[in-house]
Each structure stands twice: as C-alpha cells, then as structure tokens.
Amino acid sequence: MGRTRTIARRSFLIGSAAVLGGVAFGTYLAVKPSENPLTESLAEGEAAFNPFVKITEQGITLIAPHADSGQGVHSMQTALIAEELDIALDQAEVSFGAPDPAYYNTAMANDAVPFAAFDEGLAARSMRVVASSAFKILGVQGTGGSSSTPDQYDKLRAAGAMARETLKAAAARRTGLPAEQLKTENGRVITPTGEAIPYTALAAEAAQIPPVTDTPLRDPAEWRLIGKPMQRTDIVAKSTGTLPYGIDISLPDMLHAAVRINPRQGGELLDFDAAKAEAMRGVKAVLPVTGGLAVVADNTWRAFKAAEALEVTWGPAPYPAEQAEHWEAVANSFTPERLNTTWRDDGDVDTAHQGEVITAEYRAPYVAHQPLEPLGAIIRADANGAEVWSGHQLPRFVQMQVAAKVGCEMEQVTFHNQFIGGSFGHRLEFDVITLAAEIAAQLPGVPIKLTFSREEDFAQDYPRQIGMARSTGSVKDGRVESWALDIATVSSSVSQMGRMGLSLSGPDAQIVAGAWNMPFALPHLRVRGYIVPELAPTSSWRSVGASTSGFFAEGFFDELIHAAGADPLEERLRLVTRPVHRQVLEAIGEMSNWGSDLGAGRGRGLAMFESFGVPVAEVVEVTDTPAGIRIDKVFVAADVGRVVDPVNFENLVQGGVIWGLGHAINSEITYADGKAEQSNYHMAEGMRLYQTPQIEVRGLENGSHVRGIGEPPVPPAAPALANAIFAATGTRLREMPFYKHINFV
Amino acid sequence: MELSVNGTSYSLDVEEDMPLLWALRDELGITGPKYGCGIAQCGACTVHIDGQAVRSCQMPVGDIGNAEITTIEGLGTPEAMHAVQQAWVDHQVAQCGYCQSGQIMQAAAFLETHPEPSDEDIDRAMSSNLCRCGTYPRIRAAVKTAAAKLQGA
Ligand code: FES
Ligand code: FES
Numbered sequence: 069m070g071r072t073r074t075i076a077r078r079s080f081l082i083g084s085a086a087v088l089g090g091v092a093f094g095t096y097l098a099v100k101p102s103e104n105p106l107t108e109s110l111a112e113g114e115a116a117f118n119p120f121v122k123i124t125e126q127g128i129t130l131i132a133p134h135a136d137s138g139q140g141v142h143s144m145q146t147a148l149i150a151e152e153l154d155i156a157l158d159q160a161e162v163s164f165g166a167p168d169p170a171y172y173n174t175a176m177a178n179d180a181v182p183f184a185a186f187d188e189g190l191a192a193r194s195m196r197v198v199a200s201s202a203f204k205i206l207g208v209q210g211t212g213g214s215s216s217t218p219d220q221y222d223k224l225r226a227a228g229a230m231a232r233e234t235l236k237a238a239a240a241r242r243t244g245l246p247a248e249q250l251k252t253e254n255g256r257v258i259t260p261t262g263e264a265i266p267y268t269a270l271a272a273e274a275a276q277i278p279p280v281t282d283t284p285l286r287d288p289a290e291w292r293l294i295g296k297p298m299q300r301t302d303i304v305a306k307s308t309g310t311l312p313y314g315i316d317i318s319l320p321d322m323l324h325a326a327v328r329i330n331p332r333q334g335g336e337l338l339d340f341d342a343a344k345a346e347a348m349r350g351v352k353a354v355l356p357v358t359g360g361l362a363v364v365a366d367n368t369w370r371a372f373k374a375a376e377a378l379e380v381t382w383g384p385a386p387y388p389a390e391q392a393e394h395w396e397a398v399a400n401s402f403t404p405e406r407l408n409t410t411w412r413d414d415g416d417v418d419t420a421h422q423g424e425v426i427t428a429e430y431r432a433p434y435v436a437h438q439p440l441e442p443l444g445a446i447i448r449a450d451a452n453g454a455e456v457w458s459g460h461q462l463p464r465f466v467q468m469q470v471a472a473k474v475g476c477e478m479e480q481v482t483f484h485n486q487f488i489g490g491s492f493g494h495r496l497e498f499d500v501i502t503l504a505a506e507i508a509a510q511l512p513g514v515p516i517k518l519t520f521s522r523e524e525d526f527a528q529d530y531p532r533q534i535g536m537a538r539s540t541g542s543v544k545d546g547r548v549e550s551w552a553l554d555i556a557t558v559s560s561s562v563s564q565m566g567r568m569g570l571s572l573s574g575p576d577a578q579i580v581a582g583a584w585n586m587p588f589a590l591p592h593l594r595v596r597g598y599i600v601p602e603l604a605p606t607s608s609w610r611s612v613g614a615s616t617s618g619f620f621a622e623g624f625f626d627e628l629i630h631a632a633g634a635d636p637l638e639e640r641l642r643l644v645t646r647p648v649h650r651q652v653l654e655a656i657g658e659m660s661n662w663g664s665d666l667g668a669g670r671g672r673g674l675a676m677f678e679s680f681g682v683p684v685a686e687v688v689e690v691t692d693t694p695a696g697i698r699i700d701k702v703f704v705a706a707d708v709g710r711v712v713d714p715v716n717f718e719n720l721v722q723g724g725v726i727w728g729l730g731h732a733i734n735s736e737i738t739y740a741d742g743k744a745e746q747s748n749y750h751m752a753e754g755m756r757l758y759q760t761p762q763i764e765v766r767g768l769e770n771g772s773h774v775r776g777i778g779e780p781p782v783p784p785a786a787p788a789l790a791n792a793i794f795a796a797t798g799t800r801l802r803e804m805p806f807y808k809h810i811n812f813v
Numbered sequence: 814m815e816l817s818v819n820g821t822s823y824s825l826d827v828e829e830d831m832p833l834l835w836a837l838r839d840e841l842g843i844t845g846p847k848y849g850c851g852i853a854q855c856g857a858c859t860v861h862i863d864g865q866a867v868r869s870c871q872m873p874v875g876d877i878g879n880a881e882i883t884t885i886e887g888l889g890t891p892e893a894m895h896a897v898q899q900a901w902v903d904h905q906v907a908q909c910g911y912c913q914s915g916q917i918m919q920a921a922a923f924l925e926t927h928p929e930p931s932d933e934d935i936d937r938a939m940s941s942n943l944c945r946c947g948t949y950p951r952i953r954a955a956v957k958t959a960a961a962k963l964q965g966a
Contacts, residue, residue, distance in 0.1 A: 138910065138946050299905065303901075303905050303907055307913060308885065308890060308891050309885030310886070310890075313847075315848065318844075349828065366839075368835055368839050369832060369834075369839070439945050440847070440849045440911045440943065441911045490908075491909075519848070522851055522852075715905050719948065722950050722951075723948060730947070748850055748851075749849075749852075749854040749855055750852070755949070757942075757944075
C-alpha cells in the first residue's frame with residue numbers, strides 16, 4: 069500500500085552522491101521553468117540535489133533543512149529518516165545543512181524544495197491561492213506556513229529507505245550474500261549468521277555503487293517511530309540549559325553590538341550626538357547603520373547602555389502617526405476601488421438581503437510577534453565574503469541579503485543556521501541580519517554579535533495585519549439563510565515581500581484566508597477582500613491571514629446561528645459540505661459533551677476554521693465569576709492526515725490555543741507619534757500560566773494529506789472564546805483585545 | 814570582584830551595577846540563563862542565589878558579595894539531572910525551550926519551600942515566568958511530577 073500510493077504521488081527523484089569520505093542520499097529536483105529566483109542559475113532539465121543523509125566513516129549525519137523555532141521539526145525530520153534508515157533517534161548527528169565547505173559547494177548550492185501535492189476541488193483551489201501569496205516563497209525555500217511536515221513526509225522517508233537498501237547492497241557485495249538475506253537494525257547491516265556491519269564501515273563502498281531507488285516505503289503498520297510518542301531529540305538539552313541558541317554562540321575576539329533605530333519604522337536619523345556613548349566603558353565604536361546607529365562594545369549590556377545614551381533626532385514615520393488614523397484608513401477601505409477581489413459568491417446575497425438583516429463590525433488590531441529569544445545574529449565579514457550564525461527560516465535569502473550588504477557573491481556567504489528561541493513569523497524578517505552585516509562590513513574580520521534589546525525588538529517588530537470585517541446576514545425558518553462577509557486588512561504579504569524585493573502578483577488570499585473557502589453551503593454566501601493601503605509595516609504572524617479572518621468569520625457565524633435560534637454545532641453540521649470537516653465537528657461535539665448543562669454563569673462556544681489545509685474545531689468553556697471571565701477548559705479536534713508524533717502534536721496544539729487566546733484577550737500594538745506604544749512584555753505578554761485553561765486535544769487522521777500543526781490551532785481560539793463569553797454573559801465581543809470590553813480573571 | 818557560580822569561584826573586573834545576567838553570559842560564558850526582557854517580566858534569566866530564585870537581569874553583581882550563585886548548569890547535567898529537569902524531560906515540556914532554564918530554576922526553588930504545592934500555589938509561583946510557546950499545561954504537570962518525586966526521595 070505504501071508503495072503504490074506514495075510513489076504515484078512523488079514529485080521528486082531520489083539519488084545518491086559521493087561526498088568527502090562517504091556517501092550522501094537525498095532527492096533531485098528537476099528544474100522546470102519557473103519564477104523561482106533560487107534555481108535560475110540552473111538550465112532547464114538540470115537537477116538540484118538535496119542531501120538528507122550523509123554517512124562517512126566518522127558517523128551518520130542527517131540534514132534536516134527546516135529551521136526549528138520550537139515546533140520540533142528538527143526531531144520530526146530525524147524521525148522520518150530514522151524510520152526507514154533503521155537507526156535510533158540518538159544515533160545520528162542532525163545538522164541544519166551545509167556541514168562542510170566541499171559538500172556545501174557541490175550539493176547544497178542550488179537546493180530547492182517542491183511544494184506539497186495537491187488535492188481536488190476546493191482544497192486544491194485553496195492551495196493554489198496559498199501558492200500565489202508570500203507562501204510560495206516560503207514553500208520553495210524555507211520554513212513557514214506549517215509546511216515542514218507535508219514537505220518532508222515522503223522525501224525524508226524515501227531518502228532513508230534508499231540509504232538503507234544501498235548500504236545493504238554494499239554489504240551484499242562485500243559478503244557475497246544476497247541482499248534479501250540481510251537485515252538492518254540500529255545503524256548496522258546484520259547477516260544471517262549475526263555478523264553486524266556498521267553503516268559507517270560501508271559508506272565508502274556505498275558511494276561506488278548505484279543507489280537502490282525502487283524501494284517501497286514501509287507500510288504504516290511496520291512503523292517503529294512514526295505515530296508513536298517519541299522523545300524529542302532536543303528535549304534533554306533544552307531541559308538542562310545546554311542547547312546553544314544563536315544568542316549563546318561566542319567566537320574568539322567577538323564584539324557585542326546593539327542598535328538604536330528610528331522607532332518610526334522606516335524613518336530617518338536626522339541628527340545625533342554620540343559623545344556620551346563613546347565615552348562609556350567598553351564602547352569600541354559608534355557606527356551608522358540604516359535608520360539609525362550601532363554601538364559596538366565588549367559586552368552586550370554595555371552596548372545596550374551606550375545605545376540608550378545616544379542622543380538622537382528622528383525623522384517622521386512614513387505612515388500615519390496616530391492609531392486612530394490607522395483605524396480610519398481601514399474603515400475607509402470598504403470601497404469599490406479597494407476591492408481586492410470577490411472570492412466567493414454563492415446564490416444571490418443582494419436579493420436575499422432586501423428584507424430584515426443582521427449586521428456587525430469586527431476589529432482585529434496589530435499584534436507583535438515577540439518570541440522570547442530576541443532577534444540576534446553574529447556576522448564576520450572580510451574581503452573573502454561573510455560567515456553568519458543566526459536562526460532563520462529563509463536561509464538562502466539570508467545569504468542574498470548579507471551578500472548585498474558586504475558586497476560579495478551569495479556563494480561567499482556561509483550560513484550556520486541555529487536553533488531558534490521562538491519565531492511565530494518573526495524570523496522570516498531580515499533587519500537584524502542586514503544590520504549585523506552593515507556593522508560587520510565596517511569592522512572587517514571582527515565577529516560581531518548583534519542582539520536586539522527587548523525594547524528595540526518591540527520597536528522594530530512588524531506586527532500582524534490590522535483589519536476589520538463588516539458582515540450582513542439573514543435567517544429564515546430557524547436556519548442561517550445568507551451572509552455577506554467583507555474583510556479589509558492591510559496586506560502583510562505585500563509588506564513582507566516588499567522588504568524582500570518581491571511583489572505580490574494577484575489578489576492577496578491571506579486577507580480572506582479560510583473565510584472564503586469555509587466548508588459551509590449557505591443558500592447565499594459572498595466573501596470579498598478589501599486591501600487597505602499600506603500603513604505601518606506588517607508581517608506573517610502565526611497563522612497569518614487566518615488569525616484575523618477566523619475571528620471575523622466564526623464570530624459572526626455564531627451571531628447568525630443565534631439569531632436563527634439554532635444550535636451552533638447542529639447548524640454547522642447541517643451546513644458542512646466536506647466529510648473531513650464533518651468528522652472534526654462530530655469529534656468536538658463528542659469530546660466536549662456538547663449540549664450538556666454547564667450550570668449557571670457558565671457558557672461554551674464553538675468555532676471551526678481551516679488554515680494550511682487543517683480543519684480545527686475548538687470548544688471553549690468559561691465561567692462568569694465576580695472577578696471576571698475565567699476560561700475553564702478548551703477542547704480541540706484537528707485533522708492533519710497523519711500525526712507524526714502525538715506528544716509534540718499535543719504540545720503544539722496547546723501552545724497554539726494559548727497563543728490564540730492570550731493575544732485575543734490581552735495584546736495589541738498601537739501607534740502614537742509614529743511609534744509602537746508597547747515596549748516590553750508588561751504591555752504585551754500574551755498569556756501567563758494563571759489564565760491557562762485545561763486543554764484537551766484530539767488528532768484526527770481522516771484527511772488525505774499529511775499537514776503541519778504549528779499554526780492551525782490559532783484561528784479558532786479567539787472566536788470560540790468570544791462565542792463562549794456570549795453564551796455565558798450575553799455580551800458579544802467583536803474587537804480584540806477582549807480585555808478592553810470585559811474583565812478576565 | 815569575586816563571584817561564586819556553581820561551586821567555582823571567578824574573579825572579574827566589571828562595573829558594580831552590571832546585572833548578574835550579563836556578567837554570567839558575556840564575561841563568564843555561562844549561557845544557561847537567558848535574556849528575555851531585562852525588566853523582571855519574563856523570568857528567562859532566573860538563577861538561584863543562596864537557594865532563592867532571583868531574576869539575574871535585575872541583580873547588580875556588586876550586591877551579591879560571597880553568596881552562592883547556581884545556574885541551570887549547576888542544578889543538574891544531562892548525565893545527572895535534577896528531579897525537576899527529569900520531570901521536564903518526562904513531560905517533554907519544551908517547545909523552543911528558550912524560557913525553560915528559567916522555568917526550571919523557578920520551579921526548583923519553589924519546590925524547596927513548597928514541597929506539597931496545591932494547584933493554586935503552582936499557578937501563582939509559575940505565573941511570573943513567561944513562555945511564549947505556551948507550554949504551560951506541561952509545566953503544571955511537570956511541577957507536580959517533580960514534587961512527588963522530591964517527596965519520595
Ligand atoms: S530577562 Fe530577566 S526577567 Fe526577563
Ligand atoms: S518553550 Fe518557547 S518560550 Fe517557552
């Protein structure tokens with residue numbers, strides 16, 4: 069079964085290559101004419117090689133190219149390879165890629181990653197839409213859009229299987245035994261007499277023979293690792309303080325840098341006086357950088373202090389200075405000129421809305437990323453190029469950006485990707501990289517570690533898109549009859565891609581993500597996206613467009629269902645069109661014991677939303693206490709096609725729910741005088757432990773494709789909470805953050 | 814000045830008002846304690862000073878005198894983990910893991926003074942430490958497991 073289904077779907081070729089001291093196994097991607105800037109140097113028909121397994125006499129190295137910002141893909145990728153390669157999870161070194169220069173120059177120079185296979189119908193259309201947004205770039209060359217699992221699921225297993233069978237073939241040649249009589253276990257080939265030959269001892273020979281590429285993938289029934297609880301490969305290091313993040317790396321003669329950049333993002337430095345800072349202990353230099361100044365010192369704290377001591381005069385922001393103007397620009401964007409496109413138009417909404425209608429307006433503010441590790445990078449630059457140590461989701465773009473700053477070729481930039489202390493989209497941006505490169509270029513040969521202070525990180529963050537929705541709907545005979553959903557947001561895709569020198573072709577699907585393709589068949593349903601003129605710069609924030617459209621859609625859907633006098637679960641079940649989504653709804657109903665009596669002052673709310681191909685339903689239970697709303701419990705059902713690691717799955721779902729709830733309740737970024745008003749966690753903390761509910765998770769596997777779970781639990785959290793609060797109190801929350809409208813415990 | 818960290822004494826020449834966090838990280842190369850906020854809001858920098866959980870970003874080195882400093886590196890090692898670290902591994906708490914040095918140091922000090930904590934005690938003690946990845950449900954469970962283990966020990 070594994071074979072026919074998997075091989076038929078493969079969009080890649082597997083193969084091997086000799087490398088210094090051994091052999092590498094991976095995939096070749098035949099380059100088709102495409103607008104992928106990364107493979108332009110390849111002629112049509114030429115192939116780029118992605119090595120995933122490298123075996124030499126010294127050991128086994130797995131190359132896990134997707135960056136790990138906490139979502140566990142490092143471990144997941146290891147497990148996918150190990151499953152077929154027959155090694156233990158701790159038997160290989162796992163590298164983010166580019167392990168040594170020779171290897172780097174040949175094999176990794178033109179890597180490229182094909183995007184996941186497509187589904188039929190609505191899902192296929194939705195995937196194509198995703199592919200037309202910023203995610204095209206991420207899918208092609210990076211980590212984002214919950215793409216790691218779908219991208220790697222087949223390829224890594226195929227590479228592992230090929231490596232195993234090729235090593236067996238090498239052992240067969242050496243021993244004269246037929247390969248069928250050989251077994252593999254724990255990184256060794258075992259002969260019928262029990263002789264064990266380590267893979268490492270076979271590496272050189274394996275490089276000399278043609279790779280065995282027609283190996284069927286194992287049937288899931290045979291899996292040792294996938295689908296079973298695994299110990300994450302990084303868990304001990306992360307529990308003992310021994311895992312080095314980018315911020316922890318130290319190089320000989322390294323200096324520490326801090327920056328002071330115009331907090332009116334994109335504005336100029338008009339004037340400055342560095343005398344005080346320059347006289348401070350440990351300060352080596354004050355240097356000009358784009359938008360401001362850098363201080364180079366012998367200690368991070370001294371650099372921070374000196375940066376604060378700089379006297380600066382900032383130019384104005386290239387966007388409206390006050391928050392009210394931002395809201396006004398959003399509100400004024402529901403016009404024919406700003407119509408981005410009509411994404412869905414079922415039935416005839418205009419005719420349906422000639423009678424009595426229900427209307428509402430929803431708002432979602434800017435929100436900061438602010439992962440706990442602040443942005444940072446170490447760069448050393450000289451006449452021969454540059455070396456970079458940092459954690460980033462788009463390594464090839466890091467090379468391009470650094471090359472542009474230090475004035476060398478991209479190939480002269482070596483990038484050492486690092487474990488990341490959280491991203492949520494933040495490590496898709498380049499400012500810390502380009503600023504570190506500008507500093508390093510002014511101090512040739514000296515490794516410069518640039519660390520953003522938390523205040524600088526807040527000031528320079530590109531928040532989630534700001535947006536509003538206007539909904540009009542009607543009900544008839546106890547049912548939801550019609551709904552016109554208009555969503556206006558700034559385009560974080562346009563903003564983000566603009567900073568990468570790219571432009572978005574076509575309408576931005578993220579504005580209406582998940583809303584236009586909602587799996588419900590209403591008699592009349594229209595979804596339109598409006599694009600707000602660029603305001604403050606924005607970026608991808610965990611679940612991107614769906615983080616706002618999910619709230620807009622599932623909040624108002626609950627209002628319509630309430631107006632119809634219907635039950636939120638029953639009405640969704642009546643209207644749902646897709647079997648996988650129906651099963652998710654049925655599961656959440658059963659888990660939450662939907663319909664049972666919760667008692668006085670309590671309420672439950674439901675939302676289901678799909679993002680990145682994953683339908684997620686959440687039920688939130690709250691109690692209206694004298695001190696405010698207490699969130700008691702959350703149930704989550706999500707269908708990812710295949711749960712690779714149930715423990716990590718549960719952890720990520722819980723984290724996604726906490727992310728969604730915490731920011732919906734507590735967090736926003738607002739602008740005054742052109743600057744973000746929030747400067748540290750006391751003003752934007754998301755959720756803390758005392759507010760955290762119990763969260764019960766169920767992973768479903770009915771979907772036909774394997775999907776990632778990093779982002780999809782986020783969008784339903786805010787509307788499910790708002791709907792629960794309505795059920796408990798009768799108060800409808802239509803604007804995040806909710807704390808502005810109701811108290812929480 | 815002299816600092817005693819994880820049983821080793823170091824002499825260093827820094828300003829009295831340099832926060833302990835930066836003396837540890839940039840002067841002594843002890844990087845388990847993390848920088849998250851610098852204003853006592855996140856707890857990522859938590860260390861023990863004479864057994865008490867302290868935000869090292871707020872502790873001037875000049876105020877420490879000869880008190881004993883313990884960082885996550887001194888609490889236990891991958892080969893010989895402290896009960897709290899072992900519980901963190903058993904429950905697979907970490908996502909990005911960046912907050913977890915501080916969470917573990919906070920929990921370890923807390924369990925010294927509250928060997929049989931209630932759920933409310935745990936919520937109160939651990940709410941000063943931020944986890945942006947949202948590992949709180951696992952932190953709660955791991956603290957309970959560690960408490961039970963320490964009681965049994
Ligand atoms: S860095 Fe010390 S509490 Fe945040
Ligand atoms: S695990 Fe990432 S901040 Fe806690």
